[in-house]
Amino acid sequence: MARIFCIANQKGGVGKTTTTVNLAAGLAKLGQRVLMIDLDPQGNATMGSGVDKRQLEVTVYDVLLESASVAEARVKPERLAEGGFAYDVLGANRELAGAEVEMVSLDRREKRLRTALAAVGAEYDFILIDCPPSLSLLTLNGLCAAHGVIVPMQCEYFALEGLTDLVNTIKQVHANLNKNLQIIGLLRVMFDPRITLQQQVSDQLKAHFGEKVFDTVIPRNVRLAEAPSYGLPGVVFDPPAKGSQAFVAFAEEMIRKMPPALPASAAAPEPPSAPEVHAVAAEVESTGPAIQAAGPAEAKQE
Numbered sequence: 001m002a003r004i005f006c007i008a009n010q011k012g013g014v015g016k017t018t019t020t021v022n023l024a025a026g027l028a029k030l031g032q033r034v035l036m037i038d039l040d041p042q043g044n045a046t047m048g049s050g051v052d053k054r055q056l057e058v059t060v061y062d063v064l065l066e067s068a069s070v071a072e073a074r075v076k077p078e079r080l081a082e083g084g085f086a087y088d089v090l091g092a093n094r095e096l097a098g099a100e101v102e103m104v105s106l107d108r109r110e111k112r113l114r115t116a117l118a119a120v121g122a123e124y125d126f127i128l129i130d131c132p133p134s135l136s137l138l139t140l141n142g143l144c145a146a147h148g149v150i151v152p153m154q155c156e157y158f159a160l161e162g163l164t165d166l167v168n169t170i171k172q173v174h175a176n177l178n179k180n181l182q183i184i185g186l187l188r189v190m191f192d193p194r195i196t197l198q199q200q201v202s203d204q205l206k207a208h209f210g211e212k213v214f215d216t217v218i219p220r221n222v223r224l225a226e227a228p229s230y231g232l233p234g235v236v237f238d239p240p241a242k243g244s245q246a247f248v249a250f251a252e253e254m255i256r257k258m259p260p261a262l263p264a265s266a267a268a269p270e271p272p273s274a275p276e277v278h279a280v281a282a283e284v285e286s287t288g289p290a291i292q293a294a295g296p297a298e299a300k301q302e
């Protein structure tokens, strides 16, 4: 049964899409069966996986509105298969923005993705969901369908600003809609070790969140930023690049840290509770100002 993870952070431009497509490609390279779902109407993860969003006739929009199944809507990009990075894509385009409004009046509106994924869960080892930069009904569909959340974040001043809202949303989803949901971890991305402030924030994240911070750090690397214009994840576009290697290392870390089996998402018995969610929430609430306070003094020095 697939492990289903949302890549979420309601800030835009923090590296969600880059993380999703490169983790998908990295896992595929390591022999895992992967489905990547684009839940952002911008369709960047779709384009970044070599699928032209404008040419798609059936997308995740149709899946949410139940006019198509996942099996009917997914595509298998040929360009990924060439390099041995084949993963399936459930794509999105601008049409998806309408789903937000159209779903409001429907029943089970938060659980539509979860229900749809139950039919394909056995075909994959990992399902990765690229969330939009908001805590919208689309993100809620992702969170309801998932076992866990991966939160990419830059080690900057105000690193935790906004994380409080995300963690509170996760707490609420956990309490009311999806007892399986956990915070899997915080992923440090676009990291530049030469910037003292980033090093400090990184150290503080590690000190406060411990195990919940992934060991792998994704460096700032221009090849990762160039890759989308070629319609490929960096891992596929330039495998030896530092950023690509880091994402493959992250894929290895994910495989290493995953328990052998997680409860089936759609029909799971409710586990006792996920104390980690509350622990992370408490940490975010208590740590936020401390990490933010490290910022200004350092910023002035540089």
Ligand code: ADP
Pocket: 011, 012, 013, 014, 015, 016, 017, 018, 019, 044, 133, 189, 190, 191, 218, 219, 220, 221, 222, 224, 225, 226, 228, 243
């Ligand atoms: P989000 O999906 O959170 O909005 P993106 O993944 O689209 O964020 O990243 C925002 C921008 O930063 C993009 O232009 C992307 O190419 C670039 N980027 C992301 N990660 C890196 C990195 N590690 N090094 C350099 N550029 C990056």
Ligand code: MG
Pocket: 016, 017, 018, 040, 044
């Ligand atoms: Mg994005």
